[in-house]
Amino acid sequence: MTAAILTDLTKCTDCGACVLACQQINGLPAVEQPTKLSDTAWTIVRQSRGVSIRKHCMHCLDPTCASVCPVGALRSTPEGPVVYEESRCIGCRYCMLACPFDVPTYEWHSAHPKVQKCSMCFENRVQYGDQPACTSVCPAGATIFGDRDELIGEAYSRIAAAPDRYVDHIYGLEEAGGTSVMFLSGIPFAALGFATDLDTEPYPRLTWNILSQVPNIVGIGGVTLAGVYWVISRRMTLERLNHGLEVDEEAEASRRIPENGGES
């Protein structure tokens, strides 16, 4: 099973329970209505066109953040959630630059900064079989937890049952190669400020295509360079043998030509 969250934007009543639950379970400051993700706001509810939209980590199936992290501080768990191991992190912020959803945030004012983001309550709940705090408290049933495949089935049946109510698209089904957090909406996602120009292939493939060539470059390049050296050395030796000292003297003479004199 892949742990996943489906948020139905047509059901959200903006009560803020998910935000509150997130703050309480993670010991974050009880800010009333955070509007931007930050190191102390791992989930928010933002407003666009009268719709209340949850935002938090999308928990990509093939996460960009985990692929770019030089020390493996971010990783994908077999259960699905993408988690962060603080003790590895060097604070390079490449995950923040690379994340197609702009999710990871940084403790900018700490001398020992951590990267912060939603972990789908993996460490304290999901790995023990519980659901995340946010979905457990949603009174409207707008954000629900379950197996990804089952939630996709649920989403399709909701769209089929009320085609007037929903846009025919599950956001997160294919975006960035598929995410564990998915959305249903009554208004086109582009109009709500969702990133809709994302690739449907996982992003890590972009750099892996290049990075996987490294052994080839080392192997072929190394042999070629050594070969070039060998050939040129041999030719120079032969030249010396054939022409004796004359050549050497000429070479020496050409070196002594003062500046501006020798055209290369």
Add this chain to the structure above:
Amino acid sequence: MSRFWRLVFWTLSALFAISALIRFGGGLGAATNLSNEFPWGLWIGFDILVGVGLAAGGFVIAATVHIFQIKKYEPLARSVVLTAFLGYLLVIIALMFDIGRPYRIWHPLVMGNPHSVMFEVALCVMLYTMVLALEFSPLVLKRLNLKAPMRFIHAIYLPLVVIGVLLSTLHQSSLGTLFVIVPNKLHPLWYTTLLPVFFFLSAIAAGLAMAIFESFLSYRAFGKRLEQDLLEGISRIIVVLLAVVLVWRAIDLDDRDALHLAFQVTPESVMFWGEMGLGLILPMLLFMLPKIRASHGGLFFAATLTIMGFIINRLNVSVTGFAQSSGVNYVPSLIEWLVTIGIVAFGFALFGLAVQHLDVFGPERVGKSELRIPQLVPTPLRTIPGKPLLGLWALLLIGFVLMGFTMRRPAEGTLAAGADESTGVATAHTPARVPLSLIDGLEFPMAEDSPGVVVFDHDSHVDFDEPECRSCHVSDFAIVHDAAVPSAPMLMEAMDEGRLCGRCHDDETAFGVDECELCHEEE
């Protein structure tokens, strides 16, 4: 060093030290204008991308002299290897400033993630710095007159050069690969999967331009420099490289249907032309003129342009190209500038020291008398007429000022609003009323002297049109279910103190807690 320059150096050092205190004491937020929206700035764009790139001359000349065995360039090898070595040391210092936890800089070595471009760069930079230290060591060993280590270095020199070339090829290009993962964020004028190729080629051109640049400066400062025919030779290589980059980038832009973006007036296109026009096409044309190539001043001017074009390119890829997608206007903070300037000044000082104390430019071939030029007194440019060059410098200055002005970005909000309306989607959207499923009939634990059980209903507490979870679920009643029901009985004393139910049931906000039967069920 003259008194003036000494004063400048120490002032910069003091400012640098203060900046370091702020950075390491208060974190990146206290020192920089970086944000969650703009996580990489000047330190990555200039100190690292430019720093590594300008040091590329090291491996190019090492390959030319030792692998292709074009021995003519041997005198050049020392100064570029020195530049490269110093460059990488400075890059590592800059890295310590930029990464949040510099004391973990060794983590990539033991926790490496082979799928990460950053890991590959880190590994190559670390190994190559060691290679450069070894390649550079003969100069120091010779000075100290150490024979045995010298023989050892000579024995391993060729493999060392080969490894250095491979490592450089990998990480010079990988710095470009770093940005291949952000196709939706980096502006199409710069985003391409060919970034590694362009980074590699432009680094070679800039690294060679650095050799010309340094030769000129050290001539001014110390009267030591490289021979003109060597500099002329590398200027021809630069022309070829710049031409290849120019043509290839144009083809690539056209392939991606992004060429037209260069001909619209946007902050991005202005920066693009700053990079391509002033920093690539102009120096390429200048280097092609025999008159320029014959003049030390002309070569210096064209090399400076090449380097500036390179700097603008790296800043465009790392900063300008993200302005639009990030939605914020990032301008480096004073401290970011001070650290950067401090590191550059440190580099110049180290290079100066090395030129004075080590045999960096090889045996001097020019007559001694000609070299006795007063330190740091500019001599008039020879061979090439001064006026056209002066005009070019002035033009460049004006160009940069103009560029600065056009970089002021119109407020993002107005653009976004306009774009929204064009989609023509209904703006009104009220979620259909869904009955909230809230826990009802919740029995609170009873105290011994309780007159009867209290059963809690959300129904009588919540305005279903505007649920305000926070009015109760803040401290006493956690919202997460498994912690919501207090395990210990709730005592009336606490309520009288304004806690638990007493937060609201105080006879003012809601009825008070004096009458038992309002809440407690009769037995």
